[in-house]
Amino acid sequence: MERVPITVTVNGRTYTAEVEPRLLLVHFIRDVLNLTGTHIGCDTTSCGACTVIWNGRPVKSCTVFAVQADGTEILTVEGLERDGQLHPVQEGFWEEHGLQCGYCTPGMMMTAVALLAENPDPTEEEIRAAISGNLCRCTGYVNIVKAIQYAARKMRESATAGVGGA
Structure with a gap:
């Protein structure tokens, strides 16, 4: 399958990767970026375990394709802690x-x-x-x-x- 280049800022760090167009954002975060704090619960938007902040709004990342996140900013649970201090x-x-x-x-x-x-x-x-x-x-x-x-x-x-x- 064809791969598409994307650039995403996650927790203040910019990442560039080539992904399949069908790759869900939750899988990009977990499997490509290895940020496993975002959980996969239901893959149907029912549970909210995969919620991240996408351009300032909470989004269930199992309903977004990674290619849709190209050029955007995402905050995951790993990005909440700052300088050793819990949010x-x-x-x-x-x-x-x-x-x-x-x-x-x-x-x-x-x-x-x-x-x-x-x-x-x-x-x-x-x-x-x-x-x-x-x-x-x-x-x-x-x-x-x-x-x-x-x-x-x-x-x-x-x-x-x-x-x-x-």
């Missing part, structure tokens, strides 16, 4: 026990990052609506919501103190 969302999941098996966690975190970028002080209902496209079979979502609330508080406190939180 407030990652810290929130740790502190509030927002995971059990961890399979949905990267997608939940990326969805939460996108939510908090758009709405720094979401209500519980807004958090639940934002993560409604991400399935968790373990937690019942209670601690996931608490984790996102924790991150929102921490990010607001950092912004008030003049410290970067994202």
